[in-house]
Amino acid sequence: xxxxxxxxxxxxxxxxxxxxxxxxxxxxxxxxxxxxxLSQVLAFLNSILLLGQLNQVxxxxxxxxxxxxxxxxxxxxxxxxxxxxxxxxxSNLLHNLDEFAAKDQQLTTDHKPATVPSSLLSGALSxxxxxxxxxxxxxxxxxxxxxxxxxxxxxxxxxxxxIMNAIFSAQHSSVPVDSCYIGSNNSAFLQQASYITGGIxxxxxxxxxxxxxxxxxxxxxxxxxxxxxxxxxxxxxxRASCFCHKQTIDMGYVCSVCLSIFCEHHxxxxxxxxxxxxxxxxxxxADSRKRKAS
Amino acid sequence: MNNIAGRPLNGDVEDxxxxxxxxxxxxxxxxxxxxxRSWESLQEDESGLLRPIDTTAxxxxxxxxxxxxxxxxxxxxxxxxxxxxxxxIVVDLSKAASERDFRPSRMAVIAKQVESFIREFxxxxxxxxxxxxxxxxxxxxxxxxLGGSPESHIKALMGKLECSGDASLQNALELVHSNxxxxxxxxxxxxxxxxxxxxxxxxxxxxxxxxxxxKSKIRCSVIGLAAEMFICKHLCQETGGTYSVALxxxxxxxxxxxxxxxxxxxxxxATANLIKMGFPQRAAEGSVAICTCHEEAKTGGGYTCPxxxxxxxxxxxxxxxxxxxxxxxxxxxxxYHHLFPIVPFAEISPSSQNxxxxxxxxxxFGCQQSLLSQGNKPELSVSCPKCKQQFxxxxxxxxxxxxxxxxxxxxxxxxxxxxxxx
Numbered sequence: 001x002x003x004x005x006x007x008x009x010x011x012x013x014x015x016x017x018x019x020x021x022x023x024x025x026x027x028x029x030x031x032x033x034x035x036x037x038l039s040q041v042l043a044f045l046n047s048i049l050l051l052g053q054l055n056q057v058x059x060x061x062x063x064x065x066x067x068x069x070x071x072x073x074x075x076x077x078x079x080x081x082x083x084x085x086x087x088x089x090x091s092n093l094l095h096n097l098d099e100f101a102a103k104d105q106q107l108t109t110d111h112k113p114a115t116v117p118s119s120l121l122s123g124a125l126s127x128x129x130x131x132x133x134x135x136x137x138x139x140x141x142x143x144x145x146x147x148x149x150x151x152x153x154x155x156x157x158x159x160x161x162x163i164m165n166a167i168f169s170a171q172h173s174s175v176p177v178d179s180c181y182i183g184s185n186n187s188a189f190l191q192q193a194s195y196i197t198g199g200i201x202x203x204x205x206x207x208x209x210x211x212x213x214x215x216x217x218x219x220x221x222x223x224x225x226x227x228x229x230x231x232x233x234x235x236x237x238x239r240a241s242c243f244c245h246k247q248t249i250d251m252g253y254v255c256s257v258c259l260s261i262f263c264e265h266h267x268x269x270x271x272x273x274x275x276x277x278x279x280x281x282x283x284x285x286a287d288s289r290k291r292k293a294s
Numbered sequence: 295m296n297n298i299a300g301r302p303l304n305g306d307v308e309d310x311x312x313x314x315x316x317x318x319x320x321x322x323x324x325x326x327x328x329x330x331r332s333w334e335s336l337q338e339d340e341s342g343l344l345r346p347i348d349t350t351a352x353x354x355x356x357x358x359x360x361x362x363x364x365x366x367x368x369x370x371x372x373x374x375x376x377x378x379x380x381x382x383i384v385v386d387l388s389k390a391a392s393e394r395d396f397r398p399s400r401m402a403v404i405a406k407q408v409e410s411f412i413r414e415f416x417x418x419x420x421x422x423x424x425x426x427x428x429x430x431x432x433x434x435x436x437x438x439x440l441g442g443s444p445e446s447h448i449k450a451l452m453g454k455l456e457c458s459g460d461a462s463l464q465n466a467l468e469l470v471h472s473n474x475x476x477x478x479x480x481x482x483x484x485x486x487x488x489x490x491x492x493x494x495x496x497x498x499x500x501x502x503x504x505x506x507x508x509k510s511k512i513r514c515s516v517i518g519l520a521a522e523m524f525i526c527k528h529l530c531q532e533t534g535g536t537y538s539v540a541l542x543x544x545x546x547x548x549x550x551x552x553x554x555x556x557x558x559x560x561x562x563x564a565t566a567n568l569i570k571m572g573f574p575q576r577a578a579e580g581s582v583a584i585c586t587c588h589e590e591a592k593t594g595g596g597y598t599c600p601x602x603x604x605x606x607x608x609x610x611x612x613x614x615x616x617x618x619x620x621x622x623x624x625x626x627x628x629x630y631h632h633l634f635p636i637v638p639f640a641e642i643s644p645s646s647q648n649x650x651x652x653x654x655x656x657x658x659f660g661c662q663q664s665l666l667s668q669g670n671k672p673e674l675s676v677s678c679p680k681c682k683q684q685f686x687x688x689x690x691x692x693x694x695x696x697x698x699x700x701x702x703x704x705x706x707x708x709x710x711x712x713x714x715x716x
Contacts (some may be wrong), residue, residue, distance in 0.1 A: 064707065065706070065707045065708065066705055066706055066707070067704075067705040068705075069662055072662065075662075107706075107707070107708065109708065117707075120704060120705055120706075120707060122699060122704040123701060123704035123705030123706070124705070126660070126693075126697060126699045126700075126701035126704050126705070127659075127660055127701045127705065129692075129697060130658075130660030130661040130689050130692065130693070130697075130701055131660070131661045131662065133661065133688065133689070133692045134661035134662075134663055134688070134689075137688060159704075160627070161627065161630045161631075161634060162699045162704050164624060164627035164628075164630065165627075165630075165631050165697060165698045165699045166697065166699060167624075168624075168627075168628060169696045169697045169698075172696060173696075192624060196624060232579065235575075235576055235578060236576055237575070238573060238574075238575065238576065238622035238623055238624065239573045239575065239623065240573050240622075240623035240626065249573065250572060250573050250574070250575065250600040251570070251571070251572045251573070251600045251601065251618070252570075252571065252573070253568040253569065253570055253571070254568065254569050254571050254626070255566065255568060256377070256378050256480035256481075256564070256566055256567050256568075256569055257374065257377070257566045258633060259377060259421075259626050259629055259630070259633070261626070262568065265568060266568070269566065272374075272566075274566035275566065276565075276566050276567050276568050277565065277566075277567060
């Protein structure tokens with residue numbers, strides 16, 4: 001006699017982990033209000049839970065100083081009762097989001113006024129992947145996991161290595177990373193993430209209709225996506241940026257020891273201090289001779 | 295000699311040292327099961343099917359031991375790794391490789407594991423090259439040249455799996471030595487020999503060949519499938535490689551996959567150099583061009599060489615027209631975690647978790663799993679020394695082996711340590 005959940009498990013049950021950008025520096029200068037954005041996202045999350053009885057939704061808030069889980073549909077810590085004015089999902093999520101925003105604000109220190117600090121996308125992606133690994137460990141019957149990044153802040157170049165590590169780990173575990181980017185210019189990190197992991201990158205042209213874009217492009221589970229005509233990637237910029245000027249280059253020089261990228265020929269690598277063109281033992285003996293002479 | 299009743303037959307007291315502790319009158323085979331009753335730990339799940347024995351505790355303990363051993367070796371020094379590797383895999387196709395002690399035969403196991411090793415190798419070392427050499431009938435042949443695409447090597451290997459004759463270690467080393475002399479000076483030269491025979495049929499003095507390889511700075515490692523041989527051990531000791539002998543199929547798989555991450559590099563072995571590389575853009579969908587790898591017209595996605603503007607189909611590759619190495623920035627980024635490893639997490643014993651001064655939350659920071667077992671007793675967990683967040687053991691394994699990011703350090707802006715200048 002099979003247990004009840006295994007009888008209902010089909011291949012279109014999904015686990016959706018959403019990383020929600022709550023960076024206050026971005027939202028305060030953006031033309032679309034966070035409350036309108038959040039109401040459309042909450043309706044979308046409710047619709048995911050309605051599509052299948054066994055679907056799961058997890059929301060991680062990406063702040064500018066910290067990241068944290070704010071909602072888990074399969075957790076038993078959710079309040080079952082509501083105060084009657086809104087569904088249980090809304091009240092749980094908003095309650096946790098308020099707590100998170102207050103804590104995040106306390107951690108703010110002064111930043112350079114010219115730049116808008118970026119959100120900690122690498123932290124949110126790492127937490128999402130750990131949660132998905134836990135879902136894989138649960139047994140042979142598990143939902144198909146995927147990650148959706150609702151993001152608007154610009155890319156922080158200091159997070160490049162961490163985001164790439166997360167992307168490769170997602171690719172290795174076959175977890176697609178979808179991105180719905182609402183900022184002004186396209187985000188190179190999210191485009192690369194979606195390209196490498198096999199997800200969808202989409203920048204909605206009109207934010208008033210965000211719910212429509214979310215439910216037509218991002219709501220379908222992985223199994224049914226092959227039957228749909230989804231937005232194609234327009235072109236991913238894979239060019240690297242050089243370490244000395246931070247400009248994108250299409251031809252450059254790479255240090256063979258530490259793989260740093262330079263746009264012009266140097267004598268010494270600024271990252272690992274290896275001298276180019278000479279065997280390392282010659283360099284060491286030249287230094288020690290200099291030291292002995294002085 | 296005893297009978298079942300336990301009385302010595304010939305009354306000799308000196309024979310008693312062979313029969314230890316059989317006062318309870320059990321046969322020797324019964325004694326083996328007094329402690330180990332493995333059938334009693336089997337369980338059934340709700341549908342009546344047998345549940346496999348829980349090996350997670352053993353797995354965790356093994357993992358923690360391995361991590362402690364690695365940490366004590368590496369200490370805190372940033373050990374340089376050889377990231378641009380030129381590796382030759384020498385496969386022994388002598389008569390000994392058709393033995394059936396590995397199921398279905400040693401040759402089949404070797405072929406399957408070499409295939410998965412090549413894929414894993416290019417995954418972890420995208421800038422490196424691999425070549426295949428086989429040895430049989432006393433000679434060594436070069437099966438494929440040093441190349442960067444896994445499919446061509448795998449296809450060539452699967453076509454040539456007949457075993458015969460004797461293996462020749464010296465001929466293989468001579469062939470590899472002459473081929474590896476032609477590679478650029480910034481590359482690290484390595485050989486991995488998969489040896490099933492117990493003898494070698496050499497035309498000259500193998501000690502001279504070993505000294506030649508040592509002088510050319512070639513790092514030779516051997517994985518034996520039969521038994522330990524002195525000459526293999528000597529070769530590995532002289533050149534700085536590792537020698538191991540596989541006990542069974544899964545042990546062989548573990549041993550061969552240990553060679554995929556880059557080994558610690560000895561700085562004098564390769565000169566540092568600036569390599570000119572191109573970062574092509576992906577062509578727009580709908581553009582038509584003749585690609586240089588297949589020499590036919592193709593539409594859609596492909597890459598344009600920035601120097602000579604021809605189309606190539608996949609990366610990483612070398613442009614066939616102008617010789618420029620073409621890669622994309624994710625390929626370089628795949629190797630960054632070797633250069634910026636994360637620190638091993640520190641164990642927290644269950645007893646210190648109840649200590650209120652340490653402020654433990656009892657849920658794993660990564661996956662939100664409760665760290666209390668049934669009965670609200672804290673289980674073994676780990677914490678990151680930098681951000682002090684608590685993680686469960688499964689997240690610990692995942693973070694160190696696959697993710698290479700600590701979620702705690704990445705999620706708190708002001709505890710981030712500077713890892714790169716980008």
